Amino acid sequence: MELWKELWKEWNLRLTILLSLILQIVLITLGYRRKRHPKRWIRIVMWCVYLSADVVATFALGIIANNVSRIYDKECGSIDSNTELTAFWAPFLLLHLGGPDTITAYALEDNELWLRHFLVLAVQTGMAKYVFIMAWTGSHLSILYLLMFFAGLIKYGERTWVLRKASTNTVRESIDDDVRYFSDCRRDEHTLLDAYLLVRTYFRPLFLNVELPVEDRSDSSQTVENSFKITELALGFMYDNLYTKAPLLYTRWGLALRVVTFVLTSSVLVVFLVVVIHDKHKFSSTDFTITNILLVGAIILELYSAVLILSSDRFLVWLIMNGNSSTIKAIECFLTRKRWSNNMSQFSLLSFIMKEKPLPCPNILKHLCLDKRLEKQGYAADMEIPQNLKTLIGEYLLKKKEHCQIGPTNSIPEGPDFTEELEKSILAWHVATEIRYELDGEAINQHGAAFELHCRLICRISRYMFYLMVLHPNMISDGSMNQITLSSILRAARSLQFTSKTEACQQVRTIAYLFSNHI
Structure with missing residues (x-):
């Protein structure tokens, strides 16, 4: 038992931080597949991972805070190099708590809990600040900690904002006037636009009686296939609005924040490999390897998210609205046309x-x-x-x-x-x-x-x-x-x-x- 206790004491933080990264990889990949594949094992794994990811990240952050506090008290205010390196893992956990772009909510009820997530955001950010203050030495690693802290705070803030944006009360209070964007679009590429307009204009008023001007986009040449296709696309847009970070990603602020987090993470990786690697002998080889894995993993997740953004229907809508037809055709050549599972469930x-x-x-x-x-x-x-x-x-x-x-409609007919x-x-x-x-x-x-x-x-x-x-x-x-x-x-x-x-x-x-x- 003593041997197992020593092994757990030495490896508990390493195992939990790696597990947290693995859970993020599973979330971003299965979160993308969940929309297109109705397989039961995907739903079960997604549910387990979604519930476990925040718990594991919070547990790991608590271990870091406890270790830093214990070493600080034991060494009378000084922190050794290896403890400083493990403290550097704390902002990565904020990144993990921010979650991937492909899933913010597993069910609609999760959006209603945005205020709870905001409180948890304040608590976890305070804990990360505590680790930063206790582990501050003025070294290059401390500066890198600060940069990663801002990246993690942005990610976590994004998730909380998107959950609030998709909550019922916020949906009821917000009505967009994006109809003007669609009046100047070409008629030969309007299928995506019709679906997007259907969601942006009519989705929220379904929650309550709201008077809106109805824009006539009737097209006598519309076929049966187009009618069903518009329905498919509209449901896809609704899914993105309710369960992913799409409401923020496809805005100027969202894209700007995504560029900032990518630049910060990339800069930290470059500086770490160029500057800190010279002090490699000061750190445990295992912890140094785990740090590199966390940095590379963060960059890979950012790049994968960028690929998903550029290959999404929302990005194609933006290109259509800006008249980039040649770019649209080039991108569509590389896109898979399977936007959903093409299945329907039956119960007799x-x-x-x-x-x-x-x-x-x-x-x-x-x-x-x-x-x-x-x-x-x-x-x-x-x-x-x-x-x-x-x-x-x-x-x-x-x-x-x-x-x-x-x-x-502005007038509701009488009847049942x-x-x-x-x-x-x-x-x-x-x-x-x-x-x-x-x-x-x-x-x-x-x-x-x-x-x-x-x-x-x-x-x-x-x-x-x-x-x-x-x-x-x-x-x-x-x-x-x-x-x-x-x-x-x-x-x-x-x-x-x-x-x-x-x-x-x-x-x-x-x-x-x-x-x-x-x-």
Whole structure:
């Protein structure tokens, strides 16, 4: 035990600082892939790493502060060279706490906690200042510490600002007038601009009734493919605004801060290799190597972030608005066109009651209160969206555009509030669609392949909406859905006794009718 204690005392800071760097690398790479790949292992790893990254960085910063204070008291106010070198790692932890550009929030609820992050920013910055004061010797390393401290403070401040920018209250209070940027754009390159305008003009007013002038950008030549493409791009822009540093990166201040942090980090690396390397013999070879790894890792993360910025749709929008068509074509040659997973999840109520899938270790999961969630997740399936389904959705969007005005209006027509009936409608139509699709299989086939395909596509849309209702209710409403009622529906459906598919369909219809009157 004494041997293990000595090993931990010697290596705890080294291991945690390297682990913190590894977690940042995982965050920036998987944060970029998360938007495009729906694989469950990516979501699980991202969730674990996102929760662990700040804890590890904070723990390492606490070890540094404790070591510096202990050595300072032990040596009566003096700091040895190796302690000064390990104290130099503190501002790198501020960089890590700032997080990568590809993920600032794992879920929307994280944005609402921006004030907590601001308090943590103040505390961790104060701790880094404490380390700086205690380890100050006036050497080159102390000057480099100061430069890295400013770089880390900027990074951490960026994250807090972006979280606040994406919070609900800030979204409600801010309305941009970016419409003027789009009036002078060429019509032959307007797909990205239409999507960007859709998000910048109409996204925030969805949170409340706001009167905005509606700009008419109707185009008679718009095709079904373009209509669906605009929807894809708009959702991508919304994702960037809510979960990444995009709201800051693509502004003048954001780009200026990014240049400053890159120049500071690069300068520290150059000075460290040119000046401090001559005093290499004063430091532990292990700690000196770890310092080089931290510096090189910080530069690589900055360069990788720059590549992601230059290859993003937001950068292409900026180029289009500034009329750089030749640069756009050159960049698009190197870009992958996969902007999202091209998958949609499915959840069928009939499959839930007819194909029971027992969970592993049910007692343990029940004590952890994970059994219900994992049971529902086990019946969810992902399917790749076929082109004919995109065509169907695109045709619907074009028809909606022809018959009604998309976007906020200054006058709200009288009538029932559809949002209050949304959950009831999803449940009723899902049950009706599932039952008719299962029971009328032969009749559907008799109408021809085109009719059968149309029915199958509608069934897939129904299963997707029910998936949102069961596993992601906040995506279709403001949380007013009575989840107790939904759980009762699933529990009652699971307890059904039936001998045939027809009997099961009839009983499910009865249960849905009874519960829909109480939602």
